[in-house]
Amino acid sequence: xxxxxxDSNKIVMAxxxxxxxxxxxxxxxxxxxxILQKSFYTSLGDFVGLxxxxxxxxxxxxxxxxxxxxxxxxxxxxIVIPIAFVFAYALLRSCMPFKPLFRYLALIPLLSPSLLxxxxxxxLFGNQGFLKSWMGDGSIYGPWGIIMGECFYVFPHxxxxxxxxxxxxxxxxxxxxxxxxxxxxxxxxxxxxxxAKYGLISAILVSFTLVITDFGVxxxxxxxxxxxxxxxxxxxxxxxxxxxxxxIGVLLLIPSxxxxxxxxxxxxxxxxxxxxxxxxxRPKKSPLFDAIMGVFSSGVVLLLLxxxxxxxxxxxxxxxxxxxxxxxxxxxxxxxxxxxxxxxFNSLQLAFWTALYGTILVFICAYIVERTKVxxxxxGALKFLALLPMAVPGMVLxxxxxxxxxxxxxxxxxxxxxxxxxxMCTIAHFFTTxxxxxxxxxxxxxxxxxxxxxxxxxxxxHTFLRVTVPIAIPSILEIxxxxxxNAMTTVSAVVFxxxxxxxxASLAVLNMDDAGxxxxxxxxxxxxxxxxxxxxxxxxxxxxxxxxxxxxxxxG
Amino acid sequence: MLTKGLxxxxxxxxxxxxxxxKESLTVYTALETDQVKPYLESFKKVEPDxxxxxxxxxxxxxxxxxxxxxxxxxxxxxxxxxxxSLVLLEQNGMLExxxxxxxxxxxxxxxxxxxxxxxxxxxxxxxxxxxNEVEAKKQNLPLPxxxxxxxxxxxxxxxxxxxxxxxxxxxxxxxxxxxxxGEKKGWEYMDKLHENIGQYTHSGSKPCKMAAxxxxxxxxxxxxxxxxxxxxxxxxxxxxxxxxxxxDLEATAIVKGTKxxxxxxxxxxxxxxxxxxxxxAQNFAVVAYKGLSQKIEHIPANYESMLVENxxxxxxxxxxxxxxxxxxxxxxxxxxxK
Numbered sequence: 001x002x003x004x005x006x007d008s009n010k011i012v013m014a015x016x017x018x019x020x021x022x023x024x025x026x027x028x029x030x031x032x033x034x035i036l037q038k039s040f041y042t043s044l045g046d047f048v049g050l051x052x053x054x055x056x057x058x059x060x061x062x063x064x065x066x067x068x069x070x071x072x073x074x075x076x077x078x079i080v081i082p083i084a085f086v087f088a089y090a091l092l093r094s095c096m097p098f099k100p101l102f103r104y105l106a107l108i109p110l111l112s113p114s115l116l117x118x119x120x121x122x123x124l125f126g127n128q129g130f131l132k133s134w135m136g137d138g139s140i141y142g143p144w145g146i147i148m149g150e151c152f153y154v155f156p157h158x159x160x161x162x163x164x165x166x167x168x169x170x171x172x173x174x175x176x177x178x179x180x181x182x183x184x185x186x187x188x189x190x191x192x193x194x195x196a197k198y199g200l201i202s203a204i205l206v207s208f209t210l211v212i213t214d215f216g217v218x219x220x221x222x223x224x225x226x227x228x229x230x231x232x233x234x235x236x237x238x239x240x241x242x243x244x245x246x247x248i249g250v251l252l253l254i255p256s257x258x259x260x261x262x263x264x265x266x267x268x269x270x271x272x273x274x275x276x277x278x279x280x281x282r283p284k285k286s287p288l289f290d291a292i293m294g295v296f297s298s299g300v301v302l303l304l305l306x307x308x309x310x311x312x313x314x315x316x317x318x319x320x321x322x323x324x325x326x327x328x329x330x331x332x333x334x335x336x337x338x339x340x341x342x343x344x345f346n347s348l349q350l351a352f353w354t355a356l357y358g359t360i361l362v363f364i365c366a367y368i369v370e371r372t373k374v375x376x377x378x379x380g381a382l383k384f385l386a387l388l389p390m391a392v393p394g395m396v397l398x399x400x401x402x403x404x405x406x407x408x409x410x411x412x413x414x415x416x417x418x419x420x421x422x423x424m425c426t427i428a429h430f431f432t433t434x435x436x437x438x439x440x441x442x443x444x445x446x447x448x449x450x451x452x453x454x455x456x457x458x459x460x461x462h463t464f465l466r467v468t469v470p471i472a473i474p475s476i477l478e479i480x481x482x483x484x485x486n487a488m489t490t491v492s493a494v495v496f497x498x499x500x501x502x503x504x505a506s507l508a509v510l511n512m513d514d515a516g517x518x519x520x521x522x523x524x525x526x527x528x529x530x531x532x533x534x535x536x537x538x539x540x541x542x543x544x545x546x547x548x549x550x551x552x553x554x555x556g
Numbered sequence: 557m558l559t560k561g562l563x564x565x566x567x568x569x570x571x572x573x574x575x576x577x578k579e580s581l582t583v584y585t586a587l588e589t590d591q592v593k594p595y596l597e598s599f600k601k602v603e604p605d606x607x608x609x610x611x612x613x614x615x616x617x618x619x620x621x622x623x624x625x626x627x628x629x630x631x632x633x634x635x636x637x638x639x640x641s642l643v644l645l646e647q648n649g650m651l652e653x654x655x656x657x658x659x660x661x662x663x664x665x666x667x668x669x670x671x672x673x674x675x676x677x678x679x680x681x682x683x684x685x686x687x688n689e690v691e692a693k694k695q696n697l698p699l700p701x702x703x704x705x706x707x708x709x710x711x712x713x714x715x716x717x718x719x720x721x722x723x724x725x726x727x728x729x730x731x732x733x734x735x736x737x738g739e740k741k742g743w744e745y746m747d748k749l750h751e752n753i754g755q756y757t758h759s760g761s762k763p764c765k766m767a768a769x770x771x772x773x774x775x776x777x778x779x780x781x782x783x784x785x786x787x788x789x790x791x792x793x794x795x796x797x798x799x800x801x802x803x804d805l806e807a808t809a810i811v812k813g814t815k816x817x818x819x820x821x822x823x824x825x826x827x828x829x830x831x832x833x834x835x836x837a838q839n840f841a842v843v844a845y846k847g848l849s850q851k852i853e854h855i856p857a858n859y860e861s862m863l864v865e866n867x868x869x870x871x872x873x874x875x876x877x878x879x880x881x882x883x884x885x886x887x888x889x890x891x892x893x894k
Contacts, residue, residue: 061887128770139713141755223755226887238617238722240624319789320769322690337589337612408628500582500611514614514758515589516765 009460010374017378020365024385026412027428031400032392038246038403052247066251069227072143072218073211076150080158080207081200083151087300088162089192090293095285097294105301107156108308111532113489113506114216116525117152119518120310121145121221128321141223149217152307154210158203165199166192168270171281198270205259212255213393216491220513220521228252229492232395236496242402249396260391308529315523330519331527338511339503344527347505350422350494351487351535358427358434358483359476362386366438367464371450390432394492401425402496417499429493430486434479441475442468470550474543481539485532579819580607584622586615586724587636587806588761588780595835599826606819614759615641615724622811626650632814633823635678638724639805640731642675643668643872651675652810654821656828658845666805666844675809676828679840682803682863683729684779685795686767697773703733703797706774707748716755716763717776721879724804725760725778730878731871732802732864743885750886768792780839783854794854800864805844806836 042048056062087106091099109117124131125140125148138144169192177187193200215229222230228248236245316326334340369383389397401424405416415421445468453463469476491506498504505528512521585592589612596608611631613621619641622631626648634642645651646668655672666677685706687699697714700706706715718726734742754772757763763775764782768790782794808827810820826832833845841852841859851857871878 122771126771139754224887238620240620242624322770322791323789335590335593500609514762516757516759516762518765518769 009454013368013372013460014375014378016364017368017372017375017382020361020368021378021381021385023361024365024382026404027424028385028388028392028397028431031397031404032388033400034403035246035249035396035400038243039250041243043241043243052243053251056244056247056251065226065228065231068143068225069212069229072146072150072227073208075143076147076154076211077204077207079147080151080154081204083300084155084158084162084203085200086293087297088159088166090297091163092166093192093281093283094290094293095283096290096297102297102301105304106159108304108529108533109152110156111485111489111536112308112529113491113509113525114149114153114214115220115491115506115509115513115521116311116529117307118145118149118217118220119314119509119513119522119525120307121148122518123310123314123320123522124307139223141221142225145221145223146218146225146227149221150211150214152304153214153217154207155304157210158207161199161203161206162196165196165202165270167280168199169195169281171279172277174281198266201266202263205262209256209259209393213252213395214492215395215495216510219510229393229395232399233495236399236402242399245399246403249393249399252393253391253396256393256396257391311522312526312529314519315526317519320519330517330523333508333512333520333524336508336512336517336520337515338508338524339500340508343503343508344505344524346419346502347488347528348531349419350426350502350504351484353419353423354426354430354487355480355484357423358430359480361427362431362434362479363438363469363472363476366435366442367468370439370442371447371460386435387432389428389430392429394429394490395495397429398425398493398496401493417497417502419502421497422494422502422504425493425497426487426490427483429490430483434482437475437479437482438472441472445471473546473550477539477543477546481536484535484539488528488532488535578605578607579816580609581632581816581819581823582609582611582630583633583635583823584611584618584631585635585637586613586618590784591636591780591839595832598831598835599823602826602831603822606822608823614722615727616720616722619644622650623648629811629813631811632816632820633808633810633827635808635823635827636806637808638727639675639677639807639868640727640871640875641724642807642809643868644875645809645811646674647872650812652812652814652817652820654810654824656821656825658825658829661830661846662828662844663846667807675807676824677805677807677844678827678833679806679836679844680803680842680860680863681725681778681780681806681840682801682859683725683732683797684764684777684782684801685797686764686775686777686782686785686790687793687795688767688770688773688791689793690791691770691773695773699793700774700795701798703736703745703799705797706752706776707745709752711752711774713752713754714772715749715752715774715776716757716766716772717749717753718760718763719756719758720882722758723760725776726756727871727875727879728802728804729776730802730882731866732800734878735802735864735866736799743881746882747885753886756886764792779841779855779859783852786854796856796859796862801862803863803866805868806840 039052040047040049090096091103121140123129125135125145126132129140173191174187177191182190213229215233218225218227218230219233228251232245232248232252235241235248314320315330316328317324318327318329333343339346365382365386369379369386372379401421404410405412405421407413449467450460450463453460489506491510494504495507495510498507505524509521509524512524587595592610592612596610599608615638618634618637622634622645625631629650634645642651651674653670653672653674656676659667659673659676662676668674668676685700692699697710700711717729720726720730730746733745736742737745760778761781764777764785766772767775768785779794782792786792786794808824810817810824814820830845830848833843833848837843837848837850841855842849
């Protein structure tokens with residue numbers, strides 16, 4: 001009996017792994033391969049090797065675009081890292097009040113499309129902005145507008161990395177240092193910074209990559225200041241020049257892959273520094289320090305809220321800046337570009353399907369990779385496919401999808417222009433982060449459940465559905481929430497894939513801005529934020545009540 | 557349970573294959589979104605069983621899309637898109653000639669001269685400058701009356717115009733300048749104008765909307781958007797430059813190779829017919845259908861006489877070269893503006 005189950009377990013497992021492998025290859029690997037290949041051919045289909053790159057890099061215009069991209073990415077990183085570091089430091093090392101509130105509010109940018117801060121900055125510092133005078137003779141349309149918008153967009157991503165890095169400092173080190181008479185500055189320089197070193201490197205790289213690959217902010221506020229990401233958009237959408245788009249896309253892939261590689265190395269090293277006798281640092285009260293940190297953090301959070309608030313306010317203002325009476329007419333999306341209210345409902349649909357299928361796929365994939373003891377090469381391949389999307393900018397993925405699916409000879413051609421392709425692309429785009437969350441959770445669940453079930457002859461999927469899934473419910477909900485919110489806000493990958501009957505809210509923001517209906521663009525962006533906040537609160541509520549129930553059951 | 561999960565996953569793959577039972581037609585258009593809706597309602601009354609799928613974008617993008625899909629056309633009909641672009645498509649052998657029912661009612665100037673014609677015009681749209689009077693007062697800007705005026709140093713950084721690569725309105729301005737000033741002087745004019753441009757926009761509407769909001773006080777746009785913004789209460793004066801106005805036709809054609817030829821013909825008959833033309837006449841001062849043009853608020857009665865000479869064949873043939881030159885001069889050399 002036992003061997004029967006073990007064998008059939010193996011067969012089912014192998015079947016599942018092959019299915020997953022094929023599915024993930026189609027969703028992630030083949031589109032990428034396709035774009036790489038395209039970058040070595042002319043638009044007529046002749047193989048030219050590296051010619052496309054050599055020719056492209058030989059143009060004066062491309063060099064300026066590269067320079068522009070590097071400039072905004074470096075400056076944004078230099079600005080956002082210290083701010084996020086101090087903010088994270090305040091959250092973990094001070095006793096300022098309202099810490100949980102600050103922590104939640106700091107994540108607001110994650111819930112809005114990257115176009116929103118750009119729109120807000122136009123309203124704040126544009127030629128008709130409230131605070132135009134702050135800009136002096138400068139203009140918001142250009143590098144400084146981009147940099148400000150990117151700082152808003154990148155802040156929570158960087159903050160999360162720094163929070164986890166700073167929480168790794170061992171409290172015992174501080175006690176020893178203090179007893180040896182080391183002052184607070186010396187302790188900061190010799191303990192805090194070194195222990196957060198790897199986190200800082202990660203944060204810097206992530207910030208750089210996010211900025212250089214983002215096109216939402218520069219599209220709205222960049223004016224005539226072109227960057228690589230907007231150039232891909234211009235070439236592909238504006239000129240339908242796909243092979244040049246592929247060439248620039250592959251160039252954008254380079255910093256992402258370097259970042260990804262370094263990040264993997266850094267994470268491995270970071271783990272090694274964690275000893276088993278680790279003691280969590282608990283901050284002590286220090287009125288002056290806490291006050292300074294409190295003021296700083298309130299300032300940051302206030303800024304984030306103002307940036308969000310400006311778009312919301314502008315979306316109700318009748319005729320900016322001449323008539324600020326409040327009206328709803330900018331929410332009449334049906335007479336605007338971008339697909340009208342349908343776009344919003346399409347986005348909800350996309351978010352729902354992405355959350356549903358994405359969560360199932362991610363969780364099964366993580367479970368199999370973590371808990372299978374056979375077919376190790378297939379396991380390795382799955383793991384590679386699961387981590388790969390992290391290294392791929394959304395625009396590159398989207399372009400790869402066009403090449404892979406819009407080929408009239410491709411068997412998947414029928415998917416082109418459908419909602420399904422948007423769902424697949426969005427799942428692939430945000431796969432890695434969810435996958436890492438799932439793996440972390442599964443690792444925490446004792447693998448003896450599987451060993452016991454196996455020896456009792458229970459099929460592994462019974463164990464999976466009856467034990468693993470119920471225990472992991474909070475983390476599963478978190479993955480679903482993550483997929484949902486990102487599907488609502490994403491623009492970069494789907495911008496190449498939507499069709500007239502699958503227009504999306506986030507893209508409507510872009511199209512309405514292009515047509516000059518900036519108030520309606522602000523309105524749609526606000527609607528996306530409100531929806532994301534609502535969904536987040538819902539998921540947190542459900543998760544909370546489930547955890548509460550299971551605890552009640554435990555108390556019995 | 558397991559198979560259920562798998563079928564869910566594969567289910568998504570099938571999600572896209574929604575089938576439409578009715579006659580359906582894919583129409584590419586560069587008409588303004590706020591026009592498309594009432595137009596289509598009228599079409600629905602005539603042909604309630606035809607489902608029209610609209611792909612709307614700026615002229616340059618619709619054109620580029622059609623050219624890129626040459627081998628495997630996705631559109632059945634191109635509607636309300638620049639005649640220059642349609643001539644270009646025709647030169648590429650991509651249009652199906654068809655004489656719509658009311659062809660004899662169409663002004664001969666505003667249709668393809670061949671019989672049957674490859675395309676038929678709907679209405680004329682042309683350049684207009686939106687000038688924000690409130691901001692002008694604040695910034696002491698005089699009202700420009702000519703294209704030449706726009707190059708005065710006082711307007712430095714105050715003007716927005718559409719990028720001719722993406723916008724049909726931008727392109728008709730550029731060709732008009734090359735016609736008015738001659739090729740060499742035309743580019744010199746644009747060099748000077750470039751010094752005053754605050755931003756090149758994606759669409760032809762955006763400059764006027766930006767001028768209406770005072771974001772940039774002067775927007776080079778087109779008369780429909782200008783008149784509409786003014787009617788909605790924007791504090792703008794509309795300037796029709798005295799050297800003459802660039803213009804193009806919004807025109808309609810059937811794409812060669814369409815699988816829905818009969819349905820496409822029905823659509824084109826409506827789009828070039830009296831009912832639709834009456835609707836065009838509410839938005840545009842000059843329509844191709846004879847006898848329907850009427851005076852429009854904020855557009856002068858002698859509008860048609862202000863239009864410059866236009867040669868669609870020349871514009872179409874030189875489109876690529878003009879855009880390349882434009883991009884070389886103003887996209888690759890422009891430093892970020894202060």
